Amino acid sequence: MKLTATIREIIKSIISYLFILIFVYAALTKLIEFQNFQAQLGQSPLLSAYTGFISYSVLIVELVIAFLLSIPRTRSIGLLSSFALMIMFTVYIIVILNYSSFVPCSCGGILEKMSWKEHLIFNSAFTLLAAIASLLIATDRTHTLIKLSIIAITASAIIGTLYLYSEDTMHRVNPFIRRFIQGAASKTAEAELNNNSKYFAGTDGSNIYFGDSEAPLYIIAYDTTLKTKRQYKIQLERENFPFTSVQVRIAPPYFYLMDGTVPVIYKGIKSDWKAKLLMYDNNYYFSQAEIIASDKIAFRAQQQKTLYNILGTFTFKHNLQVQYAPQLLQKQIDGFFDTDGMMRFDSRSQKLIYTYYYRNQYIVADNNGNLIHRGNTIDTTTKAKLKVAHIKETGQRKIASLPTTVNQLTAVSNNLLFVNSMLIGRYEPKEMWKQAAIIDVYNIEKNTYLSSIYIYDINKTKLKEMFVVNNNLYAIIGHRVHKYQLSKKHFKN
Incomplete structure (x- = not known):
């Protein structure tokens, strides 16, 4: 049965007004909550890298089509444009x-109440309506069908290209946009x-050991579930040293007590907690140390002439051997x-990682202090922002x-670098910085950014x-330790 011209006109008008209503409502909702809209785009696995451009473009396109x-x-151009935009939205959800490696939050407005599958059905229905209206208004339906086919292919290709390039940009050339994946970290114990x-002294796989800067000889051990607690006291072979900065490190079956x-x-051996002198009475002062092997320790010291920081290693095989790596730290x-x-030292990958406080760079070296590569955190502080005064x-x-602190805390595990960043990224809600610490996660093997997580403050601490x-x-x-389980899906080597 053929539709009369009047019925076709009525259907076409109803569909057009429906699209006008949807596009105007969507645009106004985005405009009213523009910061939130940009933040949501920043979390998209397809659009993150182009958040700035797309946030304005979608607003303009929706209003222009309306x-x-x-x-x-x-109206015919508007309906074809509506079809193209709805195809993009639909393909976006399908991808x-x-x-996608994760599913972000939905967009705002009434559509926020829908699940992604419901959203897909909604978009598909309106894509079909746009195609029907375009065919009803057409004088040459074959020609219009060809147009619709070309538009569908082109729109799908655009979304596919955005996905491929956005993912590469976010992981490798990140424009300081963080991704927070829901369920990536969940608190399980305290x-x-x-x-x-x-402070954390180390682990033997079954227990987490804590040192105490105020009681340096006392060690607390919790099992990995944080339920069973034990306490130990280190016995020193000799105690008459002017200790000022004692640190304990656990590297099973041994433990080390150091003061640079x-x-x-x-x-000493963890089974009896008796510590024997390994190194003393020399001029090899150091400010940091990490255990690399039972007979090898990485350290940071100052060069005698220049007073620059320098990294190196102590080796204790037959006698003390000291090897410096002056090429690692860059003035x-x-x-x-x-x-x-x-x-930090990653015992699983046998890599030494040094992360600067005041610039967006970390260094990855092997266990002999040879440079593997230099990586960058996602912020834009390439040069340290500090002023140094010399007292004559x-x-x-x-x-x-x-100074502007870029990276405040770090941890490493199995080629993953966890960095507590102190700088707010693009399109991030400032309120969250008053409530939580931001942890950015990097794959140091691939030199890529993975995603970020929140560690919420406890009683404003x-x-x-x-x-x-x-x-x-x-x-x-x-004064409490909290355990968070990390999603294996999102944080894997």
Whole structure:
């Protein structure tokens, strides 16, 4: 049965007004909550890298199409444009549901109440309506069918291309846009540490060990579920050293007690907690140290002539051997404050990782101190923002003004680098920075950014230290330790 011209006109008008209503409502909703709209686009696995451009473009396109649909003479162009836009929205959801590594939150407005599958049905229905209206208004339906086919193929290709390029850009050339994946980290346990002076000393796979900066000889051990607690006391072979900065490290079956200001290093077996002197009475002062092997320790020290920071290794096979790696740390301003950072060793990948405090760079080296590659965190601070003052009377150097800290805490596990960033990214809600610490996760083997997680403050107290064991992140917040299970799907090598 053929439809009369009047019925066709009525159907065409109803469909056009429906699209006008939807596009105007959608555009106004995005405009009213524009910051939230941009934040949601920033979490999209397809559109993250192009958030700025797309956030404005979608608004303009929706309003322009609504305008074209409101004028009878341009209604056919408006309907074809509606078909193209709805095809893009539909293909976008298909890719999200079937090919994306994660599913982000939905968009705002009434559509926010829909699930992604319901959203897909809604978009598909309106895509079909746009095609029907375009055919009803057409004088040559064959020609219009060809147009619709070309539009569908082109629109799908555009979304596919955006997906491929956006993913590569986000992981490798990130424009400082973070991704927060729902369910990537979930808190599973917590335990009391009694004071604020505890720090992570290491793990043997079954237990997490905590040192105490105020009681350096006392060690607390919790099992990995944070239920069973034990306490140990280290016995030193010799105690008459002027200790000022003691640190304990666990590297099963051994433990090490070190103070680079003496300098002195003890080594003992965890079964009896008796520490014997490994190194003392020399001038090899150091400010940081990490256990690489039972007879090898990586350290950071100062060069005698320049006072620049330098990395190196102590080896204790037959006698002490010291090897420096002057090529690793790179001076930008003074060679001391500007190269300050955190050193970590990943026992599983046998890599040494050094992350700068004041610039967006980390260094990956092998266990001999040879450079593997340099990587960048996703923020844009390529040069340290600090001013150094030289005191003539004492010859000392001091930071003249408060520097901009880029990376505050780090942890490593199985080629993954966890960085507590101190800089807010693009399209991020500022309110979250008052409630949580931001942890960015990087794959140091592929030199890529993966995603970010929130570690929420407890009683307005922020994250102090973190430690990662397998797929669990342990965080010291105040006088308690909290355990978070990391999603294996999202945080894998």
